[in-house]
Amino acid sequence: MLGEALAVLAKELRSELRSRVALNAILLFALTTLVAVAYQIGPYRIHEEDRPHLLAALLWIILFFAATSGLSRVFVKEEDAHTAKTLRLAARPGAVFAGKFAFNLLLLAVLEVLIVPLFCVLLGYSVAGPLGLAVLLAAGSVALAAVATMVAAIIARASGSGTLFAVLTVPLALPLLVMLIQGTRAAAGSAEVAAVLPALRGIVSLAGVTLVSSAFLFPVVWHD
Amino acid sequence: MASVTVSFEDLWKRFGRRAVLTGVSGTLRPGRVLVVTGPNGAGKSTLLSIVSGLLRPSRGTVRYRNGETELPRRAWCGVIGVAAPDMAVYEELSAIENLRLFTRLRGLRATDDQLAELLDRLGLAAREQRRPVGVYSSGMKQRVKLAQALVHDPPVLLLDEPSSNLDGAGHEVVAALVRERRPATAIAVATNDPREAAWGDEEIHLAG
Numbered sequence: 001m002l003g004e005a006l007a008v009l010a011k012e013l014r015s016e017l018r019s020r021v022a023l024n025a026i027l028l029f030a031l032t033t034l035v036a037v038a039y040q041i042g043p044y045r046i047h048e049e050d051r052p053h054l055l056a057a058l059l060w061i062i063l064f065f066a067a068t069s070g071l072s073r074v075f076v077k078e079e080d081a082h083t084a085k086t087l088r089l090a091a092r093p094g095a096v097f098a099g100k101f102a103f104n105l106l107l108l109a110v111l112e113v114l115i116v117p118l119f120c121v122l123l124g125y126s127v128a129g130p131l132g133l134a135v136l137l138a139a140g141s142v143a144l145a146a147v148a149t150m151v152a153a154i155i156a157r158a159s160g161s162g163t164l165f166a167v168l169t170v171p172l173a174l175p176l177l178v179m180l181i182q183g184t185r186a187a188a189g190s191a192e193v194a195a196v197l198p199a200l201r202g203i204v205s206l207a208g209v210t211l212v213s214s215a216f217l218f219p220v221v222w223h224d
Numbered sequence: 225m226a227s228v229t230v231s232f233e234d235l236w237k238r239f240g241r242r243a244v245l246t247g248v249s250g251t252l253r254p255g256r257v258l259v260v261t262g263p264n265g266a267g268k269s270t271l272l273s274i275v276s277g278l279l280r281p282s283r284g285t286v287r288y289r290n291g292e293t294e295l296p297r298r299a300w301c302g303v304i305g306v307a308a309p310d311m312a313v314y315e316e317l318s319a320i321e322n323l324r325l326f327t328r329l330r331g332l333r334a335t336d337d338q339l340a341e342l343l344d345r346l347g348l349a350a351r352e353q354r355r356p357v358g359v360y361s362s363g364m365k366q367r368v369k370l371a372q373a374l375v376h377d378p379p380v381l382l383l384d385e386p387s388s389n390l391d392g393a394g395h396e397v398v399a400a401l402v403r404e405r406r407p408a409t410a411i412a413v414a415t416n417d418p419r420e421a422a423w424g425d426e427e428i429h430l431a432g
């Protein structure tokens with residue numbers, strides 16, 4: 001199964017490196033919103049006491065909506081290009097989900113590696129606990145990639161799948177977003193990794209529940 | 225290669241109020257070619273999709289047997305090769321990369337030389353095999369689709385309009401392929417082309 005999942009991941013990476021559709025959509029959205037926010041707010045236009053709350057929320061709004069503009073493509077493009085049936089007959093559902101989940105996780109990692117440092121520089125966001133923030137970003141990416149991959153599989157065969165993806169993902173990811181914003185605020189205010197633990201517990205639980213339920217649900221969604 | 229027999233009984237398929245298949249039965253046996261004919265919209269592709277497991281029938285059963293052993297539905301994918309107009313290969317990848325992917329997904333190993341040999345036999349020139357499929361003509365894409373269906377040497381072959389988009393030479397390549405595979409493979413061909421219909425030992429005609 002691992003070999004098959006790696007084959008799906010390698011296919012996704014090779015296709016994406018040649019077409020760059022998802023990467024361009026995500027990065028363009030993230031950079032545009034980041035520049036617009038930085039231009040309007042900059043490092044000085046928010047009161048000091050409001051900064052931890054507002055900047056943490058702004059960071060995750062940019063990351064989340066940038067991610068939703070590209071993560072659905074893993075399944076939508078299979079249906080659009082008529083390759084879904086070929087893949088259904090060749091690969092086990094678990095391998096397909098694992099490969100596409102890993103690809104979405106990598107996309108999120110690229111997004112975060114590029115956008116988070118830029119956000120900190122352009123908006124003067126100082127993070128007292130960078131390690132805590134890194135752990136939070138990693139756990140948040142796993143949870144977000146799991147939710148996005150499962151929703152993408154559900155909506156891929158529907159018409160108007162782009163709108164449907166946002167409509168389904170936003171309510172499912174809302175508790176995750178709240179926890180990520182709380183955790184980011186905690187990481188910005190404290191050098192201790194322990195500061196992010198309350199939020200981290202919730203995020204890891206949500207990621208675990210989503211991945212386990214996906215393992216049972218995905219084969220049904222994929223084949224029917 | 226295992227010897228697999230596929231039987232389907234009393235297959236019905238409805239899309240809303242429209243009944244596409246009404247009680248179709250038949251058997252695919254090694255050494256025999258079953259041809260499915262009928263006008264456009266008669267349900268030829270739907271029948272092959274149900275037999276392959278891609279689509280569930282509204283009523284009726286499909287059974288895969290390896291000798292006396294009935295294969296579970298999840299095992300069907302391992303024993304069938306399917307080429308159909310609505311089943312594409314990846315356009316960003318080359319023909320060789322596509323075949324390498326589909327062998328790895330089935331847990332098999334094949335060298336690039338073996339994959340190139342299969343593409344050669346289907347008439348895809350060596351210089352084209354490493355270019356992205358997206359730049360191919362429709363006939364060249366059809367040859368890669370056929371190669372994808374054959375790459376794991378399946379004992380059951382479902383071909384939906386296999387010569388579509390192919391020129392006369394391409395049609396001959398597919399005809400030779402069916403002749404070569406026939407002794408050990410259960411083959412079904414859905415077609416409107418009288419040349420392809422002539423390959424059949426048995427025929428199911430869907431009236432539509």
